[in-house]
Each structure stands twice: as C-alpha cells, then as structure tokens.
Amino acid sequence: MRIGTFVPLDLASSRHELCHKVRVIIMASINRSQDVLDQLSQGISTLATSDEWQAYLKMQARFHNYSYANVLLIMKQYPDATQVAGYGTWKSLGRHVKKGEKAIAIMAPILYKAPNEATETLETENKYRLCGFKIVNVFDVSQTEGKSLTDPCQKLNGGNCHSLYHRLCEFANSLGFHVFQKEMGPELNGNCSHTKKRININKSNSSTQQIKTLIHEIAHAVMHENFDDRALGELEAESVAYVTCESLGIDSSDYSFGYILSWAGNSANAELLIRQSCSRIQKTSSMIIAALSESKDAAA
Numbered sequence: 215m216r217i218g219t220f221v222p223l224d225l226a227s228s229r230h231e232l233c234h235k236v237r238v239i240i241m242a243s244i245n246r247s248q249d250v251l252d253q254l255s256q257g258i259s260t261l262a263t264s265d266e267w268q269a270y271l272k273m274q275a276r277f278h279n280y281s282y283a284n285v286l287l288i289m290k291q292y293p294d295a296t297q298v299a300g301y302g303t304w305k306s307l308g309r310h311v312k313k314g315e316k317a318i319a320i321m322a323p324i325l326y327k328a329p330n331e332a333t334e335t336l337e338t339e340n341k342y343r344l345c346g347f348k349i350v351n352v353f354d355v356s357q358t359e360g361k362s363l364t365d366p367c368q369k370l371n372g373g374n375c376h377s378l379y380h381r382l383c384e385f386a387n388s389l390g391f392h393v394f395q396k397e398m399g400p401e402l403n404g405n406c407s408h409t410k411k412r413i414n415i416n417k418s419n420s421s422t423q424q425i426k427t428l429i430h431e432i433a434h435a436v437m438h439e440n441f442d443d444r445a446l447g448e449l450e451a452e453s454v455a456y457v458t459c460e461s462l463g464i465d466s467s468d469y470s471f472g473y474i475l476s477w478a479g480n481s482a483n484a485e486l487l488i489r490q491s492c493s494r495i496q497k498t499s500s501m502i503i504a505a506l507s508e509s510k511d512a513a514a
C-alpha cells in the first residue's frame with residue numbers, strides 16, 4: 215500500500231495522525247464494502263431476470279464461443295477486443311466493418327461429413343470429422359459501425375469533478391502508471407497496459423463515466439499484472455469501481471451490473487466469483503478510497 219504518497223514535506227509532523235486517520239478510513243470502508251458487495255450481487259441478480267437481459271442473451275447467441283487458442287490469437291492481435299464476429303454476422307446484425315480496419319485472423323476447423331454407412335447409428339454431430347484448420351477473418355465490435363447492439367451497460371452521464379479525476383491520476387502515478395485522455399471508439403472506455411505503464415481513458419465519455427473507468431483501470435493496474443483470467447479480472451476491476459464509486463457518492467449500477475453479469479455469464483456465477491474475490495476487491499477499493507481521502511486532506 216502506498217499510503218503517504220501525497221503528503222507534502224511540510225505536513226510530515228502530522229503524518230502520524232494522518233496514518234491513524236487513514237487506518238480508520240480503511241477499516242470503515244472494508245466494513246461498508248461488504249454491504250455494498252451484497253448490494254452488487256443483488257442488483258446483478260435482478261438484472262439477470264429482466265427482459266432487457268433476455269434480449270441481450272438472444273443477441274449473444276449469435277456470437278461464437280471461441281476456443282482458448284483463438285481467444286489468445288484475438289488478444290494478441292487486438293488486445294481491446296470485447297465482441298468478435300465474422301463479416302457476415304456483423305452484417306446480419308445491421309453493422310458493417312469500417313473502412314481500413316485490419317481483420318483479426320483466427321483458426322476455424324474444417325469438417326467433412328463422414329460416409330452415411332459408417333455413422334448410421336451415431337448422433338448427427340458425430341457424422342462430422344475434423345480434417346484440418348483454415349484461417350478465418352473476424353472483427354471486433356469497435357471495428358464496426360451501424361445499428362446499436364442491445365447493451366445492458368448504460369454509460370454514466372454527467373458529472374464535472376476535475377479534482378477527483380486529478381487525485382485518481384495522482385494515485386495512478388504513485389503506482390508508476392501515467393494516465394492519458396484519448397479519443398477512442400464509442401465501445402471503448404479505457405485500457406491499462408502493465409508493459410507500457412499506461413492507462414488510457416476515453417475522453418468522449420462523461421466526467422462520471424471517466425472517473426468510474428479510471429478506478430476500474432487502476433484496479434487492473436493494482437491487481438492484474440500477469441493475470442490470465444480476463445473474465446475474472448473484469449469482474450474484479452468493475453466490482454472495485456462499483457464499491458469505490460459508491461463511497462464517493464457515485465451510483466455506477468447502470469453500467470456495473472450489466473458489465474459484471476456479461477463477464478460472469480449468469481448471476482449465480484457472478485455472486486460466487488464476487489464472494490471468492492471479496493477480500494481482493496475490498497483491499498483494492500479500500501486502498502483507493504484511503505489514498506483519495508489522504509490526498510484530499512493534504513490539499514486542504
């Protein structure tokens with residue numbers, strides 16, 4: 215934990231008092247965050263039974279579940295990919311690939327139908343035999359434009375809190391990360407690179423959405439270096455964002471519930487994973503809350 219980062223030298227005498235105060239804040243936020251995490255699981259479960267979520271699942275069924283090898287291939291070529299499909303699938307969803315976008319190459323199995331006599335007694339799916347692989351081109355949603363997709367994540371509106379954003383940037387700096395505001399596609403909110411020690415935030419989003427995203431990316435910076443499980447990483451980072459936003463008086467449920475549910479697959483899994491990662495989520499959100507309180511005190 216990097217407590218003390220924002221204490222100017224002339225305030226060093228009150229450092230002991232400040233450390234005590236920060237400890238009190240951490241304990242209070244850990245106690246409070248358990249209630250907030252219960253609230254998060256409850257909200258996700260309510261969303262999972264809504265018509266809106268059912269419509270989203272229907273749309274999701276149009277996308278493939280890619281193999282582990284293909285997920286690696288996609289991430290290597292397009293690290294920000296969130297939703298990938300072939301040209302034809304995008305077209306059937308009323309979207310087209312933007313001019314100049316480079317395709318993501320993945321491997322697709324080549325199947326042939328085995329002779330009827332040999333497979334008479336087998337189920338239909340067993341009538342096909344694998345005889346190799348071919349390269350297939352796919353595109354991420356951010357490389358396409360057109361009809362809006364059903365999206366259970368509503369971006370947050372409004373806000374005008376530059377000082378909070380600035381204090382979060384300072385905290386990211388204390389972790390060795392630089393934060394940049396960048397023009398990004400409407401599907402992207404931000405990203406975090408451990409190798410470049412860089413966090414990008416989509417400057418087109420509202421101030422509140424940018425603050426939530428920055429907390430999410432800081433959580434990745436703290437928790438997910440050399441972390442292979444993308445789905446769990448996203449669930450943890452967004453849970454940290456939700457808990458931290460709540461303590462800052464920002465309600466991120468319109469975005470966070472859908473985001474976590476989409477990565478967890480269903481509400482039972484979301485609840486289980488939140489419970490399993492509970493102490494990691496609490497620890498990281500408490501660290502951010504404490505750093506923000508401390509920097510606010512130092513500035514006062």
Ligand SMILES: [Zn+2]
Binds near residue numbers: 448
């Ligand atoms: Zn993320």
